[in-house]
Every structure is written in C-alpha cells, then in structure tokens.
Amino acid sequence: MKRRNWKQxxxxxxxxxxxxxLDFALERHNLSVERVAERMGLANHWSLYKWVSEGRMPLVMVPAFENVCGIxxxxxxxxxxxxKLLIDLPTGRLCKAEDMxxxxxxxHTATGALLAFYNGTADAVQTLGAIQAGLxxxxWHRGNVQQHATPQLELGGHGHE
Structure with missing residues (x-):
C-alpha cells in the first residue's frame, strides 16, 4: 500500500x-479510534464512530480531535x-534547502496535476487538492518573508505532518 502524502x-x-x-493517527501515532476517543475525553468511543460514519462532529470537538490525531x-x-487557504503561522525563520x-x-505536483486534468487523465478533486497544497x-513562504524582520519563537511545533 502506498503511503499518503499527508502534507498535500x-x-x-x-x-x-x-x-x-483517523488513518493518520493510526499510521503515525499508532492510535486506534478507541484511543483517539479516550484522549479526546469522550465517555465512549461509539460517539466518535457515529460522528465519522455520519460525517458530523460537534464543532467544539474539532480542535481536540485534530490535536489528538496530529493533523x-x-x-x-x-x-x-x-x-480560504489554511497555512501554519510563519515564524520568520531562515529556510533550509529542504524547505525550498x-x-x-x-x-511541480500542482503543475503536473493541472496538465493531467487538462489532458483528461486526472479528476477535479485530485487536481484541486494539488493546487490547494501549492497555494x-x-x-506560507510569503508570510515567512514578511515576518523575517521580526522572527517569532517556534513554540509548540505546527508541523505535525
């Protein structure tokens, strides 16, 4: 099974x-649904199963869910x-070669996805995901350059993925 690129x-x-x-929590942190529910403070894991199967979770539970899952x-x-775009808060730190x-x-992936989409070999959902990741x-780099003059401390890492 091919590993998913979680950043994209x-x-x-x-x-x-x-x-x-939940897949990420299991793959990266070895957390089952039961353990995720327990760490969220839920009385039983059936609530979490129900929310996932229905695609409905109380909004107040989303931050705890994402924190436990790590994504x-x-x-x-x-x-x-x-x-809208969702980006981690830039800290103004110097970037390494790996960042670039x-x-x-x-x-490159976004451009390839666009080419494949316009050739009729990729679907819109995958293409939009690749474009979103590129944007x-x-x-993030735009904000990092703006913040560079006044860098922040890197507290509580945002790069869970």
Missing part, C-alpha cells in the same frame, strides 16, 4: 477529513469550502 492531502468532504484524520484535515476542509525543495516538489506552500 486535501479532503473533498468532511467525512473524508474525519476518516483520513488538521477537518480545518483544511472547512477553510477550502469557504474559499519541498516547495518546489509541491509546485498554501507559497502563502
């Missing part, structure tokens, strides 16, 4: 965002459905 994952529905979050896919979905290579790879990467 862009869910097309809230249900998919919930399911993928913000529900927030990404909410932002994208509102026509990662941006280049994301932009978010560029927006």
């Amino acid at each position: 994952a862009q869910p097309s529905s809230v249900r998919q965002a919930l399911e993928w979050s 913000n896919l529900v927030s990404r979905w909410l932002a994208s459905t509102g026509g 290579q990662e941006l280049q790879a994301v932009l 978010e990467g560029l927006a």
Whole structure:
C-alpha cells in the first residue's frame, strides 16, 4: 500500500477529513479510534464512530480531535469550502534547502496535476487538492518573508505532518 502524502492531502468532504484524520493517527501515532476517543475525553468511543460514519462532529470537538490525531484535515476542509487557504503561522525563520525543495516538489505536483486534468487523465478533486497544497506552500513562504524582520519563537511545533 502506498503511503499518503499527508502534507498535500486535501479532503473533498468532511467525512473524508474525519476518516483520513483517523488513518493518520493510526499510521503515525499508532492510535486506534478507541484511543483517539479516550484522549479526546469522550465517555465512549461509539460517539466518535457515529460522528465519522455520519460525517458530523460537534464543532467544539474539532480542535481536540485534530490535536489528538496530529493533523488538521477537518480545518483544511472547512477553510477550502469557504474559499480560504489554511497555512501554519510563519515564524520568520531562515529556510533550509529542504524547505525550498519541498516547495518546489509541491509546485511541480500542482503543475503536473493541472496538465493531467487538462489532458483528461486526472479528476477535479485530485487536481484541486494539488493546487490547494501549492497555494498554501507559497502563502506560507510569503508570510515567512514578511515576518523575517521580526522572527517569532517556534513554540509548540505546527508541523505535525
């Protein structure tokens, strides 16, 4: 089974965002649904199963869910459905070669997805996900350059993926 590139994952529905979050929690943190529910402070895990199967979770539970799972896919979905970009807060830190290579790879993937879409070999959902990841990467670097003159401390890492 091919590993999903979580940094570029862009869910097309809230249900998919919930399911993928649980997949991430299991893959990266070895957390079952029961353990995720327990760490969220839920009395029983059946509530979480129900929310995921129905694609409906109380909004006040989303931050706890994303924190336990270690990925913000529900927030990404909410932002994208509102026509917004979701980016980590730039800290104004100097970028390494790996940061630039990662941006280049994301932009290359977005360009490839566009070419495939216009050739009729890729679907709109995958293409939109790749474009979203490219826009978010560029927006982060834009903010990082703006913040460079007044860098912030890197507290509580945002790079869970």
